Amino acid sequence: MFQDKIRLKRLKEVGVFKKRLSTSKLASQLRSTEIDKKQELNACIHTYFDPQVTISPEGKITDVNEAFEKVTGVTQEALIGTDFSNYFTEPEKARVGYKKVFEEGLVSYYPLTIRHKKGKLTDVLYNTSAYKDDRGNVLGVLTVDRDFTSQKQASQYARSLIEASLDPLVTISPEGKITDVNEASEKVTGVSRDGLIGTDFFSYFTEPEKAIVGSKKVFEEGLVTNYPLTIRHKNGKLTDVQYNASVYKDDKGNVVGVLAAARDVTELNIQNNEREKRAIEIANLKVELEQQIGCLNEAAIVSEADADGNIIFVNDKFCEISGYKREELLGVSQKTLRGSKHPDSLSISLWETIQSGKLWKGKLVRKKRGGEEFYWADTTIMPFKDLNGKIVKYVCIQFDITDQVERKEALTKHAEELRISEEDLQNINAELEVKSAKDLIESENRFRSLFENAPQCMLVFDLKSKKIIKANKSALALFKYSIEDLLKMGRKELSPKWQPDGGASIKKITADIGMVRKGEKVSQEWLFNDAAGNDILAELSIMLPSDANPSQVYVSIVDVTEKNIIKDKLKRQLEELKKSNDELDHFVYSVSHDLRSPLKSLLGLSNMIVDDISPDNSLQLEQMGMMQSSILKLDNFIEDILDYSRNAREEVKKKAIDFKQTIGEVRDNLAHMDGADKIELKVEIDQKMEFISDMARVNMVFSNLISNAIKYRDDSKENAYIAINVKCSDEFTAISIEDNGIGIDAKYEDRIFDMFYRGTKKSSGSGLGLYIAKEAIEKLNGTIEMESELTKGTKFTITIPNQIGSLN
Amino acid sequence: MNHVLLIDDSEIDIYIAKHIITKNKTPQKLSVKSSAIEALELLGALKHRKEEFPDYIFVDIQMPEMNGFEFLEEFSKFPKAIIDNCKVIMLSSSDYQKDIDHSFQFPFVKKFITKPLSMDLLEDL
Numbered sequence: 017m018f019q020d021k022i023r024l025k026r027l028k029e030v031g032v033f034k035k036r037l038s039t040s041k042l043a044s045q046l047r048s049t050e051i052d053k054k055q056e057l058n059a060c061i062h063t064y065f066d067p068q069v070t071i072s073p074e075g076k077i078t079d080v081n082e083a084f085e086k087v088t089g090v091t092q093e094a095l096i097g098t099d100f101s102n103y104f105t106e107p108e109k110a111r112v113g114y115k116k117v118f119e120e121g122l123v124s125y126y127p128l129t130i131r132h133k134k135g136k137l138t139d140v141l142y143n144t145s146a147y148k149d150d151r152g153n154v155l156g157v158l159t160v161d162r163d164f165t166s167q168k169q170a171s172q173y174a175r176s177l178i179e180a181s182l183d184p185l186v187t188i189s190p191e192g193k194i195t196d197v198n199e200a201s202e203k204v205t206g207v208s209r210d211g212l213i214g215t216d217f218f219s220y221f222t223e224p225e226k227a228i229v230g231s232k233k234v235f236e237e238g239l240v241t242n243y244p245l246t247i248r249h250k251n252g253k254l255t256d257v258q259y260n261a262s263v264y265k266d267d268k269g270n271v272v273g274v275l276a277a278a279r280d281v282t283e284l285n286i287q288n289n290e291r292e293k294r295a296i297e298i299a300n301l302k303v304e305l306e307q308q309i310g311c312l313n314e315a316a317i318v319s320e321a322d323a324d325g326n327i328i329f330v331n332d333k334f335c336e337i338s339g340y341k342r343e344e345l346l347g348v349s350q351k352t353l354r355g356s357k358h359p360d361s362l363s364i365s366l367w368e369t370i371q372s373g374k375l376w377k378g379k380l381v382r383k384k385r386g387g388e389e390f391y392w393a394d395t396t397i398m399p400f401k402d403l404n405g406k407i408v409k410y411v412c413i414q415f416d417i418t419d420q421v422e423r424k425e426a427l428t429k430h431a432e433e434l435r436i437s438e439e440d441l442q443n444i445n446a447e448l449e450v451k452s453a454k455d456l457i458e459s460e461n462r463f464r465s466l467f468e469n470a471p472q473c474m475l476v477f478d479l480k481s482k483k484i485i486k487a488n489k490s491a492l493a494l495f496k497y498s499i500e501d502l503l504k505m506g507r508k509e510l511s512p513k514w515q516p517d518g519g520a521s522i523k524k525i526t527a528d529i530g531m532v533r534k535g536e537k538v539s540q541e542w543l544f545n546d547a548a549g550n551d552i553l554a555e556l557s558i559m560l561p562s563d564a565n566p567s568q569v570y571v572s573i574v575d576v577t578e579k580n581i582i583k584d585k586l587k588r589q590l591e592e593l594k595k596s597n598d599e600l601d602h603f604v605y606s607v608s609h610d611l612r613s614p615l616k617s618l619l620g621l622s623n624m625i626v627d628d629i630s631p632d633n634s635l636q637l638e639q640m641g642m643m644q645s646s647i648l649k650l651d652n653f654i655e656d657i658l659d660y661s662r663n664a665r666e667e668v669k670k671k672a673i674d675f676k677q678t679i680g681e682v683r684d685n686l687a688h689m690d691g692a693d694k695i696e697l698k699v700e701i702d703q704k705m706e707f708i709s710d711m712a713r714v715n716m717v718f719s720n721l722i723s724n725a726i727k728y729r730d731d732s733k734e735n736a737y738i739a740i741n742v743k744c745s746d747e748f749t750a751i752s753i754e755d756n757g758i759g760i761d762a763k764y765e766d767r768i769f770d771m772f773y774r775g776t777k778k779s780s781g782s783g784l785g786l787y788i789a790k791e792a793i794e795k796l797n798g799t800i801e802m803e804s805e806l807t808k809g810t811k812f813t814i815t816i817p818n819q820i821g822s823l824n
Numbered sequence: 825m826n827h828v829l830l831i832d833d834s835e836i837d838i839y840i841a842k843h844i845i846t847k848n849k850t851p852q853k854l855s856v857k858s859s860a861i862e863a864l865e866l867l868g869a870l871k872h873r874k875e876e877f878p879d880y881i882f883v884d885i886q887m888p889e890m891n892g893f894e895f896l897e898e899f900s901k902f903p904k905a906i907i908d909n910c911k912v913i914m915l916s917s918s919d920y921q922k923d924i925d926h927s928f929q930f931p932f933v934k935k936f937i938t939k940p941l942s943m944d945l946l947e948d949l
Contacts, residue, residue, distance in 0.1 A: 605920070606886075609886045609917060609918055610886070612917040612918070613834060613837075613886065613917040613939070615917075616837070616917040616938075616939035616940045617834060617836040617837050617840065617939070617940070619939075619940040620836075620837065620840035620844075620939060620940030620941060620942075621836065621839075621840060621940075623840075623940060623942060624840060624843060624844075655919070658920070685919075712921050715921070
C-alpha cells in the first residue's frame with residue numbers, strides 16, 4: 017500500500033518536471049546576463065504573460081507587468097508603491113507567503129486568489145524567489161503569478177521554476193556537456209555554476225558509465241524516469257538521486273538538449289525504510305493488540321457502556337458469567353445489573369469518579385440472569401474520551417472473584433470460629449492453671465508440712481548463694497541454732513574441719529554436691545557440730561529436688577549417734593556371744609567326752625565281767641545286763657544332747673551326699689543296737705544327680721528315724737521292716753521312712769516333735785530324737801511330716817532342698 | 825602283731841585294752857604309755873631300730889598335755905619307711921564325725937574305734 021502511494025506521488029512529481037521543461041529556454045535567457053539585474057528583471061516582468069510583480073522587503077510593489085495590471089484592473093502607476101497583499105482575497109496569506117520568501121529564499125506554488133477591482137477573481141499559484149545584490153543582500157522578491165484561468169505559459173516562468181526547484185536541475189547538450197544548472201546542482205556537487213557549465217555531465221557521478229548510458233537513453237527515447245545515480249560532492253559526500261530527464265527541442269523540432277532533474281532520494285530512502293519499518297511495527301502491534309484483546313476476552317468480563325451508562329458492547333465472557341444473552345444486554349442500563357448487596361453510596365461514588373473522567377477500581381456485586389444469583393467482580397472502569405475531552409464511553413473490565421470472596425468469607429468465618437475455640441482453649445487453660453496452681457499450692461503446703469514436721473533434719477541448700485535457705489524444726493532441734501543463725505550458714509559452719517576418716521569436710525562436701533548434680537544420690541556418715549560444739553554423728557543424704565531445679569539441693573540428716581552406740585553395743589554383744597558360743601561348744605564337747613569316757617570304761621569292764629561269768633550264773637548275768645543297759649541309756653542321752661548342741665550351733669556345711677553310702681553308714685552304726693537284727697531294712701534310692709546338703713545333719717535325721725523304728729518295732733509282727741525311699745531331683749530330695757511298728761496314738765501326733773516328749777511308755781530314749789531330727793531338717797530348709805496309726809505303723813515324709821544352686 | 829603300743833591316760837581303759845588285745849591277738853610285745861609325750865620319746869628311741877618299732881599303735885584323742893591329734897601331727901614327721909610299716913588305730917570314747925574326719929586325714933590312721941574296745945572290733949586287724 018505504502019509503496020503504491022509513494023510511487024503515485026512520484027508520478028505526480030514527474031508531471032511537474034514536464035511542465036517546467038517547456039519553460040527552460042526562457043529561463044536560460046533570463047540567466048544570460050547578470051550585469052544589471054534590475055533591467056533584466058524588468059524585461060522579464062514585462063515579457064511575461066502571467067501576472068508578475070516585484071516586491072520590496074517591506075512588501076510594497078516595486079514593479080508589475082501588463083498581465084498584473086489586467087488581472088487587478090489597476091494601472092502600473094497605481095500599483096507601484098502599494099501593498100502587494102492588498103490585491104488578494106486573503107491579504108494575510110499573501111503576506112505570510114512573501115515573508116517566507118525573504119526568510120527561506122524561495123516559495124513555490126503558493127496558492128492565492130487575486131481580486132480584480134471590479135470583483136473578478138483569478139486563482140494563481142505563486143512561485144517566488146528572492147533576488148539579491150552583488151553582496152548577497154536581498155533586494156526584493158520576484159513573484160511570478162501563474163494564472164490558471166488563462167492557461168498561458170510564459171517561457172520566463174520556467175527559469176524561475178528551475179531556480180525555485182529544490183532538486184538539482186541541469187541541462188545537457190547532445191554531446192553530454194552541461195549547458196546550465198540551478199543552485200541545487202551547485203549545492204549537491206559543491207561546484208559553482210561556472211565550474212559546472214561546459215564540463216561533462218557524467219563526471220559528477222560515482223558511476224560515470226551509467227550516467228552516460230542514462231543520458232544516451234534520453235536522446236534516444238526522449239524520456240527517462242527514475243534513473244538511479246549517485247552524485248559525488250567535491251568533498252566526497254554522496255547523494256543518492258533518481259533522474260527524471262527528457263529532451264527539449266527548438267522551434268523546428270530539433271533536439272537541442274536534455275533537461276535532467278535529480279531528486280535526492282537519500283532522505284526519501286531513509287524515510288521509506290522508516291515508514292516500512294513503522295508499517296511493520298504497526299502491523300505487529302495490531303496483531304499483538306488483537307491477541308491481547310483475545311486474551312482479555314478469554315480472561316476478563318469486558319463491557320462497554322455509552323456516556324449514559326447504557327451497554328453498547330459485551331464480550332462472550334460477560335454473557336457466560338452473567339447468564340444473559342448479548343441481545344438482552346445491549347442498550348440496557350448498567351444499573352439493572354447491579355447486585356442488591358451493594359450499598360447505594362458505592363454506586364454513587366463510582367459514577368462520580370468515572371464521570372469526572374477518572375479510572376475506577378473496586379469490587380462489585382453483579383446480578384446474574386434471573387436475579388437469584390450474584391457474582392463478585394473485581395472491576396476496572398475507564399472512561400474513554402474524544403479529542404475534546406468529552407467522555408464517549410466507559411470500558412469496564414471485570415474478573416469473576418466470587419470464589420475468592422466466598423473462600424475469603426469462609427476463611428473469615430473459619431478464623432472467627434478458630435478465634436472462639438482459641439478463646440475457649442484459653443479459658444480452659446486459665447481454669448487449668450488456676451486448678452493446677454491450687455493443686456500446686458496444696459501439694460506445696462503438704463510438702464511444707466512434711467518438710468517442717470519430718471523427724472529427720474531437712475535443709476535446703478542453695479548452690480548459687482552457697483547458703484542454707486530452709487531448715488525444718490528437727491534441724492533446729494539437732495543443731496540447737498536459731499533459724500536466723502542457721503540461714504546465714506554455708507557449707508562449713510555445721511561441720512568440724514575434719515571428718516573421722518581424715519578427709520577435709522569442705523573438700524568432701526564439695527565433691528558430694530558435684531556428684532548429686534550429676535544425678536547421683538549421696539548418702540554417707542557425716543560428723544556435724546551443734547551450736548555448743550558437740551559432735552553429732554549423722555547419716556547425711558543429699559539429693560536434687562524432683563522439679564530438677566539445679567540451683568538447690570535437699571539435705572537430709574539423721575542423727576545416728578544413738579544408733580551407733582546401739583550398733584557398737586550389739587557388735588560387742590555379738591562378739592561376746594560368739595565367744596561364749598565357742599566356749600560352750602568346747603565345754604559341751606569336753607563335758608560329753610569326759611562324761612562318756614568313764615561310761616565307756618564301765619561298759620568295757622562290764623563286758624569283761626560278763627565274759628568271765630559262768631553261763632550257769634544266770635542271776636549275775638541278768639544283773640550285769642541291767643547295769644550295761646543303764647550305762648548305754650546314759651551314753652545315748654549324752655549323745656542326744658551332743659547332737660542337739662551341734663545342730664543348734666554349727667553352721668550348715670554344704671557337701672555332696674550319696675544317700676546309699678549315708679544310709680549304709682547309719683545302718684552300720686546302728687547294727688549293734690538291741691533289736692537291729694530283728695527288723696528288715698528295705699532301701700530304695702533314686703539318685704541320678706549330685707545332691708548338696710549338710711551331711712552331718714542328714715545323717716542325724718536318718719540315724720534318729722531309723723533307730724526309732726528299731727526301738728519301736730512291733731515284735732508281734734513277723735515281718736518287721738523299715739522301708740526307706742529316697743528320690744532325688746535338682747530341686748530337692750523326697751524321703752519317706754515307713755515302718756510297721758507299734759505306731760503313735762493320733763492324740764500325740766501334734767506333740768511328737770516336741771522337746772523331751774515321749775509318746776510311748778516303751779520309750780527308753782531321751783525324748784530328744786524327733787525334736788533333733790525336726791530341728792536339723794529345719795536347718796536345711798526342709799520339711800518333715802509324720803503319719804501314724806497305733807499298732808499299724810508310722811510314716812515320715814521328708815523333703816530336703818538340693819542346695820547345688822547355692823553352692824557356688 | 826609284733827609290737828603293739830597303747831597310748832591312753834585312762835588306766836582302766838588301758839587295762840581293758842590290754843586284756844582284749846592279748847586275749848585276741850597275742851602280740852609278741854605290748855608297750856603302754858599314759859601320755860603322748862612319753863610315747864613319742866619311746867618311738868623316737870626306736871626309730872632307727874626298725875625291727876623293734878611298733879607295728880600297731882592304739883591312741884586315745886582326749887589326753888592331757890598332748891592330745892591324740894597332736895601326737896598324729898608329730899608322728900607324721902617320722903621317717904616314711906617307718907611310718908609305712910606302722911598302723912595307727914584311734915581308740916576314743918568319741919564318735920563325733922569331726923574327730924573321725926580329722927583322724928583319717930593322716931594316711932597312717934587305719935581305723936577309728938569308739939570305746940569300749942571289744943573282741944569283734946579287732947577281728948579285721
